[in-house]
Amino acid sequence: MENEPEMSSKSRPEFGPYYMPDKWCLDRYMHTEEVRSTLDLPARFYVRDTTIREGEETPGLSMTTRDKVRIAEKLYEAGVQQVDIGYVGAQQGHYETAKLIRQEIPELAITGFARVWSADWQRDVDRCQELEVAQVDVLQHPILIWASDEQVMELGPAREALIPRTVEVIEYAKRCGLRVAYGHPDVARTPWEILQEFYSVTARAGIDLLILYEDGYGCPPGVQHLVRKIRDLVDVPLMIHCHDDLGLGTANVLTAVGAGAEAADLVVNGLGDKGGLTKLEEVVVALETHYGLSTGIHLEKLTELSRFVEEVTGFRRQINKPLVGENAYIHEAELHVYCIVKGLWEAMEGVHPHVIGQERTVVFGSTTLHGEAVRARLDVTGQRYNSRDVELILDKLRERLQTQPSLTLEEFDELARTVLA
Missing domain, CATH: 3.20.20.70 (Aldolase class I)
Structure with a gap:
């Protein structure tokens, strides 16, 4: 497997009021003198x-x-x-x-x-x-x-x-x-x-x-x-x-x-x-x-x-309510899972969950079936695999999703280990 490309120092955001590492990464223009x-x-x-x-x-x-x-x-x-x-x-x-x-x-x-x-x-x-x-x-x-x-x-x-x-x-x-x-x-x-x-x-x-x-x-x-x-x-x-x-x-x-x-x-x-x-x-x-x-x-x-x-x-919050809603820090979409698993939280979140006492959850579901997220998780967990393995894991994932809406990271890891055994 080829290593993932590193973000160049020129493209990576510089630290400043809008980008506080492990806190938030927000609108850079809000902190310009013009604004x-x-x-x-x-x-x-x-x-x-x-x-x-x-x-x-x-x-x-x-x-x-x-x-x-x-x-x-x-x-x-x-x-x-x-x-x-x-x-x-x-x-x-x-x-x-x-x-x-x-x-x-x-x-x-x-x-x-x-x-x-x-x-x-x-x-x-x-x-x-x-x-x-x-x-x-x-x-x-x-x-x-x-x-x-x-x-x-x-x-x-x-x-x-x-x-x-x-x-x-x-x-x-x-x-x-x-x-x-x-x-x-x-x-x-x-x-x-x-x-x-x-x-x-x-x-x-x-x-x-x-x-x-x-x-x-x-x-x-x-x-x-x-x-x-x-x-x-x-x-x-x-x-x-x-x-x-x-x-x-x-x-x-x-x-x-x-x-x-x-x-x-x-x-x-x-x-x-x-x-x-x-x-x-x-x-x-x-x-x-x-x-x-x-x-x-x-x-x-x-x-x-x-x-x-x-x-x-007794009044429930909207489930996808910004910041404090149950879904505010749950990631399922392909690129979301890829970025979070790879540690690139800034790509998909503006405020780090710990800043507001929230917790992040990553799941594999019907929108996590392209392959990039699967490969990212296998890389992070140190698994050895090939393209055929990825297809088999995706097949098993689709099968599991017929009976449950999504898989937690732990459930996905167990599924992957079973396929790769």
Whole structure:
């Protein structure tokens, strides 16, 4: 047998930000000056996880308070420093969850809502103060641009009273000594004049953070444009919160960060209502590798965290889900098996499985019958063979595949030894 050709030093990728040996080998162009100069990355970035609030809004999913605390513990172990609890003034379950997390994981920061449209907004803020939240999110009327004046008033104050009410809530929360964020819903479809007015007023009222609730209808160019306009308008840090209705959640969050957003709401496994929310595991890996931003998340904990949330919620992940799915690191196709067996993992994977706590599996199946993968495995295991042997092994492999979907490496090795004996 002729030796496999060595990759020349000229063609082998050089080490650098995009290629970290035994870690990742990704888009080389992302780290060029031409591309980096188009970005306005924040000096620091942090994740707020909203699995125990938004995740619970998944239809058919119900979590006990203890379930939520268990998830919060895993999130903290994975490096998450802040979690969104939700409506601590309106929902007793959210309040009890917040109390228990404060008792059992005091190092984990929590946040809660104050509803601008609610007559009980002061109770919302008072509950947040009682719980010593790290931040109260002053949340705007949820259907402002779609409802008639009568419908707006069904939920709360008249449309013209919303700005004074918003300022009142913010100022009260500030007097309570709380860090205050302002969140405006459906930003991708709200006319700029409305956003401009609310953002300008709330910035003057002294908010510490703006949260852009992109409810699943935006696209990356529009998100980039909006983030840049808001940053030109007010000097307030931005957080992005994207739903995944059109499958653009991850892209929209990354685009927002590239335009200067300093934080993002993320959910493990993309749980949530409708199409779910932006997936924590996808965003943090992309930010750490492509963007070179530290997220504070322990990447090696991601697969364990994903599986834990699946176990607690009972909602199975998509089998071919990127990074943490069951099939994400299973190789069967001919060239995949050839490359992995030969140690050329970079040819078929972008992120090494150990980086995110995953494991790689190689199998022989119906797409591994060309011969190259068989020869590669025989070479690696030190077997002596000829062309006829390879054909016999392929025949036996086809025969076995009539009764089972694939063979593990161990099963293949045993089959090959039997043929070559």
